[in-house]
Amino acid sequence: MFSGLDFQAASGEVLAVIGPNGSGKTSLLRLLAGLLAPAGGSVELEGGDAELTLPEQAHYLGHRDALKPALSVHENLSFWRDFLGGKAGDAVQCLTAVGLGHATHLPAAYLSAGQRRRLSIARLLVVRRPVWLLDEPTSALDTAGQELFVGVMREHLGGGGIIIAATHTPLGIEARELRMGLTP
Numbered sequence: 001m002f003s004g005l006d007f008q009a010a011s012g013e014v015l016a017v018i019g020p021n022g023s024g025k026t027s028l029l030r031l032l033a034g035l036l037a038p039a040g041g042s043v044e045l046e047g048g049d050a051e052l053t054l055p056e057q058a059h060y061l062g063h064r065d066a067l068k069p070a071l072s073v074h075e076n077l078s079f080w081r082d083f084l085g086g087k088a089g090d091a092v093q094c095l096t097a098v099g100l101g102h103a104t105h106l107p108a109a110y111l112s113a114g115q116r117r118r119l120s121i122a123r124l125l126v127v128r129r130p131v132w133l134l135d136e137p138t139s140a141l142d143t144a145g146q147e148l149f150v151g152v153m154r155e156h157l158g159g160g161g162i163i164i165a166a167t168h169t170p171l172g173i174e175a176r177e178l179r180m181g182l183t184p
Helices: 025-032 073-084 091-097 113-126 143-158
Strands: 014-018 058-061 131-135 162-166 176-179
Touching (some): 014 025, 025 058, 025 131, 113 143
Parallel strands (some): 058 131, 131 162
């Protein structure tokens, strides 16, 4: 996968993880999210809640949207709010913030790819966590959706949040870069 990585991301900062397909960008995010176990080394979060692990203080937004097609837009977001716990926000307000206020009662199966992505972004808002781990976060978003997401990211960073995003395209926001390459 990868080796020799050493990086830091501070409060209010975006780290863009960039590299070719297969270079380990998604695996790195999954490792940080606690979905993969490291073969060696360590991952530390300084300044977070000492009682919680990094995965418990992070949102992982994968390149696939974690939605139940038969549930409504509102039911999907409410499920994640209840599942993730912590300080929860109002689902309808979060859906409105991502431009889905009009679709709350539609089954998620009816959503376009961009709308499904917006619903996944609403999950970042409904339960606040300081670290966002984003895998190709702007995929399927149109220009308006990308601009809306830039605003969402700026608000998160303004509140002291951290964003680590694997991406092939610019995020539309200033970011330090971590370049990953293919290992033989």
